Amino acid sequence: MNYFSINKQAPIVDFKQATINGQAPDKGLYFPEYIPRHSEEWIATLKDKSNEDIAFDVIKPFVGGAIPQNVLQEIVEQTVNFDMPLVPVTDSISSLELFHGPTLAFKDVGARFMSRCLGYFLRDSKQQVTVLVATSGDTGGAVANGFYDVEGVQVVILYPSGKVSPVQEKQLTTLGKNIHALEVKGTFDDCQHIVKQAFLDQELTQKHFLTSANSINVARWLPQQFYYFFAHKQWKGEHPPVICVPSGNFGNICAGILAYHTGMPATHFIAACNVNDIVSTYLSTEKIVPKQAVATLSNAMDVGNPSNFVRIIELFGHQFPQLKGMLSSTTITDKETLDTIKQVYESHQYILDPHGAVGFLSLERHLQKNKNQKGYFLETAHPVKFPTAVEQMTGREVAIPQALSYLLKAEKKSVVVEASYDEVKEFLWQMG
Numbered sequence: 143m144n145y146f147s148i149n150k151q152a153p154i155v156d157f158k159q160a161t162i163n164g165q166a167p168d169k170g171l172y173f174p175e176y177i178p179r180h181s182e183e184w185i186a187t188l189k190d191k192s193n194e195d196i197a198f199d200v201i202k203p204f205v206g207g208a209i210p211q212n213v214l215q216e217i218v219e220q221t222v223n224f225d226m227p228l229v230p231v232t233d234s235i236s237s238l239e240l241f242h243g244p245t246l247a248f249k250d251v252g253a254r255f256m257s258r259c260l261g262y263f264l265r266d267s268k269q270q271v272t273v274l275v276a277t278s279g280d281t282g283g284a285v286a287n288g289f290y291d292v293e294g295v296q297v298v299i300l301y302p303s304g305k306v307s308p309v310q311e312k313q314l315t316t317l318g319k320n321i322h323a324l325e326v327k328g329t330f331d332d333c334q335h336i337v338k339q340a341f342l343d344q345e346l347t348q349k350h351f352l353t354s355a356n357s358i359n360v361a362r363w364l365p366q367q368f369y370y371f372f373a374h375k376q377w378k379g380e381h382p383p384v385i386c387v388p389s390g391n392f393g394n395i396c397a398g399i400l401a402y403h404t405g406m407p408a409t410h411f412i413a414a415c416n417v418n419d420i421v422s423t424y425l426s427t428e429k430i431v432p433k434q435a436v437a438t439l440s441n442a443m444d445v446g447n448p449s450n451f452v453r454i455i456e457l458f459g460h461q462f463p464q465l466k467g468m469l470s471s472t473t474i475t476d477k478e479t480l481d482t483i484k485q486v487y488e489s490h491q492y493i494l495d496p497h498g499a500v501g502f503l504s505l506e507r508h509l510q511k512n513k514n515q516k517g518y519f520l521e522t523a524h525p526v527k528f529p530t531a532v533e534q535m536t537g538r539e540v541a542i543p544q545a546l547s548y549l550l551k552a553e554k555k556s557v558v559v560e561a562s563y564d565e566v567k568e569f570l571w572q573m574g
């Protein structure tokens with residue numbers, strides 16, 4: 143499989159080069175040259191297949207010859223080695239729980255797959271790669287965990303001091319070895335700005351090979367298809383589901399829509415958003431107008447210019463009517479998010495995190511208007527990552543999963559820097 147840049151001003155590359163580059167040299171996102179199609183028989187027999195086998199069949203055409211089968215099999219097994227159950231919440235709504243991985247968010251799937259692919263590609267090269275990433279919360283932990291101890295890779299994570307939750311901070315700062323946490327005295331936007339400056343700094347990029355691990359990387363985007371197939375395997379509805387995805391940068395829902403185009407049955411997709419409503423506006427005006435992101439309780443979805451949306455447009459061949467027929471979008475406020483956490487706990491004894499609450503309410507509203515349909519939403523993070531909102535609304539302390547209890551005792555190690563590019567550059571420069 144080859145990949146072209148959506149901006150069409152860069153050379154075509156294979157899976158290996160697309161993974162190493164992250165973004166194409168013309169700043170475009172990489173996109174597969176063709177969309178593979180699963181046979182109806184393969185779809186009909188999902189129930190008889192293991193998750194490992196499904197994941198392998200899903201990713202194989204996208205990787206092409208870039209990784210030998212036995213290695214790819216091993217990578218896939220390590221990527222999906224935790225539960226992703228589809229749990230009924232009401233008669234018509236189920237929750238696809240994607241928070242049972244090591245850092246308790248769905249980003250574990252993409253980060254684990256990408257880190258192992260990159261580790262394989264660099265295995266006998268002298269090339270050292272520095273993964274540079276800014277995080278507002280979950281990305282940093284998943285990337286740190288995925289790349290921990292991967293040979294040939296140094297990871298530098300910039301996070302805004304005092305602005306990530308205590309659990310999230312521990313996930314970034316306690317691993318050590320090849321994982322370096324830079325605690326920036328500024329905002330997430332400052333962190334992101336500094337990372338962008340580093341990629342543009344030729345003096346630095348000649349000394350270090352820099353790559354990014356955010357969701358535009360194909361090796362993070364593509365494996366996110368896996369759990370839509372795992373959900374289908376568990377789906378008991380008479381008709382295909384309505385699939386509702388809490389969305390920020392739109393990588394996750396874009397992977398679901400890709401799975402649909404390869405043959406996975408779905409009735410409709412909903413992009414569940416908080417008040418950052420760029421896509422809702424697009425669906426009614428056909429215009430993408432980026433905005434400054436507004437801070438909300440579902441902070442992993444506070445994105446003012448969703449990078450992956452261009453891939454969704456590409457998947458529908460730039461045909462707006464088709465896109466609009468298959469995808470709708472919602473805008474949920476913080477108050478509605480909190481009310482939903484409370485109501486769902488009281489009526490169904492199910493504890494939602496704020497991102498899942500945005501998903502649940504969006505799906506519930508859709509099903510009220512489409513009474514013969516049923517569906518599921520993606521529960522993208524464990525409620526324990528957002529204890530304040532969840533405990534306030536449910537009146538119940540959220541039990542800490544075992545994986546976390548040792549983490550909370552581990553010692554934080556970060557390098558505190560001003561929100562200035564020069565200080566960060568100095569750190570990167572002396573890394574050797």
Ligand SMILES: *Cc1c(COP(=O)(O)O)cnc(C)c1O
Pocket residue numbers: 247248249280281357388389390391392393394395442443497522523
């Ligand atoms: C990253 C994240 C999202 C948003 O996913 P996108 O792929 O950026 O749309 C939603 N929920 C949680 C908990 C996340 O960490």
